[in-house]
Amino acid sequence: MSGLSRRAFVRAGLAAGVGLGIGVPLGLGASGSASTGTVLRSGLPLPTAFTRPLPVPPVLAPVRRDASTDHFEITQARAMVSLLPGVRTEIWGYNGIFPGPTIVSRRGRTTVVRHRNLLPVPTVVHLHGGRTPHDSDGYPMDLHPPLSTTDYTYPLDQRAAALWYHDHRMDFTGPGVWRGLAGFHLIRDDEEDALGLPAGARELPLMLTDRSFAADGSLRYPSLDPTLTMTPGVTAPYMAGVLGDVMLVNGAPWPLADVDGAQYRLRVLNACNARRLDLRLDPGGSLTQIGTDGGLLATPVHHDHFELAPAQRLDAIVDFSAYRPGTEVTLVNDFGAGRMGEVLRFRVGERAPDRFRLPDRLSAIEPLGPPVVTRTMRFAYEGASRGWTINGQGFGTDVIAARPALGTTEVWRLMTDFHHPVHLHLNPFQVLSRGITGPGEFDAGWKDTIDLRPAEEAAIAVRFDGYRGKYVFHCHNLEHEDMMMMANFEVV
Numbered sequence: 291m292s293g294l295s296r297r298a299f300v301r302a303g304l305a306a307g308v309g310l311g312i313g314v315p316l317g318l319g320a321s322g323s324a325s326t327g328t329v330l331r332s333g334l335p336l337p338t339a340f341t342r343p344l345p346v347p348p349v350l351a352p353v354r355r356d357a358s359t360d361h362f363e364i365t366q367a368r369a370m371v372s373l374l375p376g377v378r379t380e381i382w383g384y385n386g387i388f389p390g391p392t393i394v395s396r397r398g399r400t401t402v403v404r405h406r407n408l409l410p411v412p413t414v415v416h417l418h419g420g421r422t423p424h425d426s427d428g429y430p431m432d433l434h435p436p437l438s439t440t441d442y443t444y445p446l447d448q449r450a451a452a453l454w455y456h457d458h459r460m461d462f463t464g465p466g467v468w469r470g471l472a473g474f475h476l477i478r479d480d481e482e483d484a485l486g487l488p489a490g491a492r493e494l495p496l497m498l499t500d501r502s503f504a505a506d507g508s509l510r511y512p513s514l515d516p517t518l519t520m521t522p523g524v525t526a527p528y529m530a531g532v533l534g535d536v537m538l539v540n541g542a543p544w545p546l547a548d549v550d551g552a553q554y555r556l557r558v559l560n561a562c563n564a565r566r567l568d569l570r571l572d573p574g575g576s577l578t579q580i581g582t583d584g585g586l587l588a589t590p591v592h593h594d595h596f597e598l599a600p601a602q603r604l605d606a607i608v609d610f611s612a613y614r615p616g617t618e619v620t621l622v623n624d625f626g627a628g629r630m631g632e633v634l635r636f637r638v639g640e641r642a643p644d645r646f647r648l649p650d651r652l653s654a655i656e657p658l659g660p661p662v663v664t665r666t667m668r669f670a671y672e673g674a675s676r677g678w679t680i681n682g683q684g685f686g687t688d689v690i691a692a693r694p695a696l697g698t699t700e701v702w703r704l705m706t707d708f709h710h711p712v713h714l715h716l717n718p719f720q721v722l723s724r725g726i727t728g729p730g731e732f733d734a735g736w737k738d739t740i741d742l743r744p745a746e747e748a749a750i751a752v753r754f755d756g757y758r759g760k761y762v763f764h765c766h767n768l769e770h771e772d773m774m775m776m777a778n779f780e781v782v
Contacts, residue, residue, distance in 0.1 A: 327531025339544035377507025381470035390473025416458035424759025464768035500534030531564025551641035581605030584736025586653035599711035599741035684774030
């Protein structure tokens with residue numbers, strides 16, 4: 291289906307959904323975003339697109355290395371930065387920047403990250419996609435107060451992949467990430483190295499975030515603005531999800547990237563609070579997927595578009611030598627309306643030497659063993675008095691939804707009412723089915739987040755290995771998570 295006809299199809303479907311009169315506080319369809327949530331409008335003119343160069347987050351150098359461990363230090367602090375032209379914006383950033391610095395680790399070497407909190411509130415750091423002991427996983431109640439220093443230990447006995455780290459404080463993950471507490475954490479390994487993938491300047495980490503700004507340049511968010519409301523248990527416009535009206539890529543609005551006429555590796559992360567994306571190149575070109583949340587696929591998959599829910603990642607090869615020098619190639623978002631229908635632009639330069647050849651096979655995806663149990667998890671809105679729930683309950687620290695045994699495989703049937711990107715901590719999973727069919731078009735490989743669509747049921751297989759302890763799973767629409775759509779599982 292072409293981009294134009296697909297966009298028309300999506301909008302027609304959304305309009306039909308709104309016409310059903312569904313009784314839940316959603317901006318579904320009204321924003322034209324194919325997302326559950328409401329657009330928060332900025333109070334200043336939006337900047338001209340494709341004038342600011344694409345920034346790339348700096349790679350963090352370790353403060354020391356020993357025989358088995360790399361040690362890093364990060365300070366969480368407020369900073370005044372220039373996100374939009376002509377105004378200054380206060381962020382909360384890792385090392386005072388947004389996105390935070392990129393950490394690069396090696397499989398088999400432990401990474402220890404010491405975080406110092408200079409913010410005025412407690413924080414929690416979660417390594418999203420990390421196979422991590424429970425005491426370093428970023429459990430939402432493991433709060434670290436202002437002026438404290440905390441060490442997070444990541445053994446990283448896992449495949450190469452693009453992970454990310456972000457604030458995970460109980461009830462305040464949404465505003466924490468919105469203010470800037472997010473960064474990439476890349477894992478390398480020998481299997482990935484052997485492929486000779488595009489590297490250096492031809493490997494681009496792209497953190498996509500939507501934000502809204504007040505007239506003075508400050509970030510707008512319901513809990514930061516007394517004129518807006520988003521109270522648990524109260525039907526309010528933004529409790530279904532906050533959608534911004536400015537698209538930032540690595541912290542820059544609608545940037546421009548100059549690229550060689552060669553193959554590039556794009557490491558795309560949807561770090562929006564609630565906005566879903568449907569990405570496509572214009573003029574048309576292939577997004578050749580080589581990886582997903584949990585690392586490399588078994589074989590490359592060619593897409594003319596790719597859907598990403600919040601927290602999901604796309605690892606793709608784009609061959610810019612297929613375009614004439616001087617061509618401007620726009621990454622568009624067919625789930626976006628107006629200005630939010632565009633993301634960033636690539637300006638193609640002269641053809642350049644390029645030794646990379648895409649192999650037919652990339653990796654081995656290990657099949658999971660037979661499940662010992664099948665569980666059902668229902669994600670639903672239970673009305674203004676109960677809000678967003680899992681199996682009819684809001685989050686409680688002492689409520690355990692599942693107790694899988696270490697080393698066993700389980701099948702979880704996930705059922706939903708509206709859009710819910712469901713994220714499991716500790717272990718990745720494989721998507722078995724959606725409804726009565728197999729995995730969806732974008733479900734290949736190892737996942738840590740699945741995009742559940744309205745009134746959909748999906749089955750996933752999870753092998754609970756690595757570590758015992760209490761972990762969480764939750765909706766990664768961050769407003770839903772903060773409104774209690776989260777539950778515990780305990781590996782025993």
